[in-house]
Each structure stands twice: as structure tokens, then as C-alpha cells.
Amino acid sequence: MKVIKSLNGEPVPIPQVRKELDEAYEIDTKFENSRVLYSMCNSPPQIAREAHLKFIEANLGDSPLYPGTLILEKSVISMIGGLLHAPDTMAGSILNGGSEANILSLWIAREKRNTSKELEVVVPESAHYSIEVACKMLRLKMRPIPLDENYVMDFKAAKENIKENTCAVVGIAGTTELGVIDPIPQLSKLCEERGIHLHVDAAFGGFVFPFLELAGWEGKFPLFDFRLMGVRSITVDPHKMGRSTQPAGALLVREQSDLQYIKFNSYYLSSSVQHTMLGTRCSASVASAYAVMRSMGKNGYINMLQGCMKRTNYLCRLLKEEKFQPAIEEPIAPIVVIKFPQEYVEAIRKTLQESPYDWRVSVCRHPPGIRVVLMPHVRDDILPSFVNDLKLVCEKLKIR
């Protein structure tokens, strides 16, 4: 398998192209073998793939050509909006992922202020790097707020850092590293009083917490959705726990009128107004999200999440039996961080990846540790051997 340096003159016969694709596919990591323990991407069900392929030509950037796909998008937005208790004024789009949704939300927040003065965004230190990307692109000053003892944004520090020129506050529902939820109810109240745009990044949590709540976990975690009047926009990724194909990230705004701040004319298309960043909007994954949501239903997601949480708790129990320390005593999302002194974390991660262990994990910064995400494709029967390998690696590295 090598890089092809230049375009061939004559066509390469299809069987040869297939062989080359097979070679590339062969060395790619697969989720099905359950050894990738940190990815938030998923292995979409068959119906999601089937729908994707069927709508592969559709481009919602030119929606008048695709009234059918547009209905699918409206349905997906409406279904997600329902899960997040959105009011009737809500509007949304399916974009190329949570990053694009986060960038758009801060762009809206900046434009609302209609000033050339430097504006600031208050974000938890645990924010996804797309928030940093957004701030740099949009020339917004990012004010990172330290985490409290529960690894969520310290509300008091956040409050102190909100100033006259703060145009947005970002709260996270299901942090990338730990799966915890920022004090969004308090932030909502504060932002509502101060007239500041509160954006909630629920890229991961948007397809987790609504179903856990329905499954009886109510009260075990704070509210984060449109029931909180200060929440102006929410990012949710169907291509993570929603089980759709990539790329599919949703941005929902409380008031459709907020989209006016990012309106553009694309004269050359039949739809002449755009509210998104990119001209071509992959619509195959919109159909995929529709198909998988319909075919799962609330009960399908509830069952899936209960399975993930069962495996999460099982892993925590196995870890504690071996005297490892999970960062979160009672996880509210299928993410486990195993605490280690900072100086050992990278060595553990690397050694776990090597032969004979062959595990792919990632690291957590706050607290320092090894991070495992229990996506639906991670089977429970591999967890004892993972914990055992972690033990062996720690012994090998003389950590314990």
C-alpha cells in the first residue's frame, strides 16, 4: 500500500481499483473488533448506510431540488428539537458535524452584538477544541474557566469573568473528556438576566441525556436543554450517539430569527438564501439520521444507552476491584477516565497500544488519566481483558 503520486493516463480497471481500496481498508482500524476504546464515532446500523447511499446525490445547499430530503431534514430537526424541549420558534440545520455547529453558534452570538469592539466568550477549560477554532476564526477572545472538583465549569469563576463585552457563554452537556454536564441551569439564569447568548455544546450528550432521563435517571444530572430559558442554541451530533453516518451535526437555535445574522445570497442556485457556512451540504447523512432515528425510536435509544451505561458501570467495578481510580464515582455518560499521575499517562496510553495489548485509548487532561468511551460497538466481554492488560502495563512501567 503506497501513495499514488500522480494521476494515471489510462483508466485503471475497476477490479484493480477495488483491490487498492481493499488494501487501504485492510489496514484501517475497525470498530467491530472492540479494541478502539476512545472514539466517539460509531458503526452505523445497516439502515443508516442504506439511506446514506440512496441519497448520495442530494445537496441541501440547493434544497428546492430536493424537497424530499428537505422534509427528512425538517423531521430530524423536529425530532431532535422534541427531545430537547424546543419551543415552536426553534429552527435548525444539519451541518458537517459539531465543530461547524459550534462555530456557527458563536458567529451568531458575535453578530448579534453588532460591534467592532473585541468581544469575549466564556468557556469551560474542558471545551472541545472547535470552540478554540471558532474563537480564533471569529476573532473572539476566549476566557477559559477552570473546572471545579466535579470537573465542570466553576460557576463562581464563570460569573466573575462575564463582563460587558462577553457575547457568549458556552456550557457543555457531556464533555468530550469526561461526559459531565456544566452548571447550565445557573448559567442559563445568569445569561438570561444579562442578555448573553448561552450556547450548549451537546454534540455527544444530546443523544445521551434525553434518553437516560426517559429511562428514569431524572434528577441525576442537571438540565441543559431548551427548558432553560437562557439556552439560545444547542449543538447535537447525530453521527455520534445518534448512530447516523458522517457527517451529521445539528445546530438548533431557540428563535429562528437568530439565523438572520448569518444570511447569505447564493444567487446561482435555485434556493437563494443560505444560513450555513458551506455551499454544498451533504444530505446523504441527513437521510441516514432520519432512517436510524425512525428505526430506533425512543425505546431503541433507551435500550442502547442502558446497555452502554451497564458496560460503563461494569468497567468501573472491574477497575475498582483492581484498585484503579475512576475519576467519576457515578458516571452519567458512557465515559470512564482512570486517574493516573500526569507523568505516567502518555506512557500508559502508548504501551497499551503496543503489541501484545493492542488497545486504543486516549488521555484526559483534567484530571490526568486514561480515557475510555463505551460506545455501542464496545462489547462487555472485552472489558475484563482490558483491565487485566492495564494492570500488566502498569506493572511493566513500574507505576504501582
Add this chain to the structure above:
Amino acid sequence: MKVIKSLNGEPVPIPQVRKELDEAYEIDTKFENSRVLYSMCNSPPQIAREAHLKFIEANLGDSPLYPGTLILEKSVISMIGGLLHAPDTMAGSILNGGSEANILSLWIAREKRNTSKELEVVVPESAHYSIEVACKMLRLKMRPIPLDENYVMDFKAAKENIKENTCAVVGIAGTTELGVIDPIPQLSKLCEERGIHLHVDAAFGGFVFPFLELAGWEGKFPLFDFRLMGVRSITVDPHKMGRSTQPAGALLVREQSDLQYIKFNSYYLSSSVQHTMLGTRCSASVASAYAVMRSMGKNGYINMLQGCMKRTNYLCRLLKEEKFQPAIEEPIAPIVVIKFPQEYVEAIRKTLQESPYDWRVSVCRHPPGIRVVLMPHVRDDILPSFVNDLKLVCEKLKIR
């Protein structure tokens, strides 16, 4: 076919989901019927779809998991780089389309200047709206330059508008509306002298002009690629004339070191450095671009383009026989704009779309007219009836 308002409780059976997808698909417009005459999207060949589906789980945002897909991406970038005569220092990525590539290029140009002063971007009035999006997001002042009598950026006006605070000039190779090429050789010389980032938007033209040049059209249009030393970055869309699935837009930069300006750490992934805007990078379409490029080869694209240009010239001839006026005497890309007085353009477009005509065309601003793109899926046998319908519509509207 109606919008689904909320997520069902019980799973909807797969056959019912399929039926709903069929209903949506039914009302979507299809390229295969050859009545969509303005889209720059394409109907990808079978091998492109097959490759897409095979790599549907891959996420190049986390490339260490996908060494195979990464080789496919490097191959695609290298093949495109070869077509554009890129030097060895070149680097690039496949992004979600030309819009994202254009935004990234101007972001790089802004960061290079490393100043908080307001910077400007000189662009032709014919620029794609993603350039306007980029300028608004990045807080760059856009200086639109009028077009000359050949509908390309007026070089003299461009030169006069380049100032101390100009951080980038955008030239277009294959304008969205007319398919013409800006005076990029002159712009290149000027930008090189002045140390200004020259970005070339060849989203459409990048898979057109290199093959027409190989087919003997050399000298019929100006150079626009890395052979011009002032060209710092180029946008090329495999998902347009490259025949890949969506979303696939390439950004190539002359010097890999330019990417340092947009470097981010994504600690939670195994690849800790990102040079793109979005965390999840759809990789299925990268595999698709690879497969279709290999299976077409230079000769496949040359044949395809020669076919498109033959149909373009055929349409021009039919139009002239009926005393319609194509804006460009000898088109260099498969786009035809039929000139009409501004006040009639929208009425003609709308009437053509209605029964019994049922044609989808779009409009051109400079000059005012009806725009037709002769993509590979537009068959030649429909062109006489299109011209005849245009005649009937003009008679009906009492335009001629």
C-alpha cells in the same frame, strides 16, 4: 410525505422506514432525467459510490486510526497536485467542499499578517458567496472588483485596490456563473512582488482546465495553477467535475509551512494536531475521490470534458440559430449563459421551470441571463427541445 414532528416511542419497522425514504426520494429531483441544467453537482459513477460506502466509518479527523484512508487522501492530494503542477513543498487536505477550502485559505492569509488591524481581501465581483462568508466570519473587509468586458476581474481596478492592508487576493479559475478565468498570471506577478497571498478558487475549474489543456486547448485560456509563482493556495472540488461523492473539496497550499497558521491541538484524539476547521472529517468521500480518479485516469477525464465541451458548443450553435445570444463567444468551460435584459431574466427562469417545460436553470448577474451548466449527466439529445422551449417561453412572455 410529511414532516415527522417527534421521535416515535417504539421502533418503526425497517420496511416502513424504507417506504418513507422511498417517498422522499420520489419527489427529489434526479440528475439522470437531464432536466436539471444548472447544478455543478454530479451523479457519481458506481465505483465512487461503492468506495464511499466501504469507508463510511472512517474519520480522517482521527487519522492514526485510519492509515489506509490517509494513504488514499495523500494519493488524491498528490494526484490533484500533479494536475496543478504543485511543487514538492505542497500540502493539502480534503475538506467538506470548496466553501470550507476558501474559508481556510483566507484564514491562513489573515493569520500570516499577524495583526489586529483591519485587513482587506481583493476579490472579483463574480466570486462565489463562500468568499463573502469567509470575509464576514474572519472580519476581513471585502473589496469587490468590477468585471471587464470579458466578465473577468478588471486587472487595472484590482491593482488600484491592492493596498498596504490587503492580506489576500482571490482569483477564480472557472467562475460559478460563466466558467471564465480571472487574469491570474498578472495577479500572480503583482502578488509575488507585493508579498500578498493569492488564493485561486478553482472549485469548478480544477477538474476542467488541466484536462482541456492536455486535450490541446493550451493557450486558449490563461494559466491559473502553481506554475504561477504567486499562487499560494488553490481550492479544487472533487465532488464537482471530479465525479466523487459529496462532501469533497480540496485545499492545496504551495508551502506546507502555511498550515502552521491554523494548527490546533485535539488532545482527546490519537492524532493530536489538526489543520482543518472541523473535528470529524468525512473520509468516505476521500475514498470515493480516490476510486473515481484512478478509474477515470487522465484519459477518462479528457474524454468526459471533450464530451461536455462538444455539448456546450452544440448548445451555443442551436441558440445562435434561434438568434439567442450566448454571453461567451467561445466557451472554455461547459457553462452557457444566454443574455437577456435584466427585467426578463427571473420570469424566464420561473416559466421554464413550470409545466409543460419543466427545466431547472439558474440566472447570471453579470451579464444578466439564463445559465446552463453542461455537466456529464446532461445528454445532448435534450438540448434541441430545451432551446425550443426557451423560444416558446420567450414568445409566451412577449420578450422577442
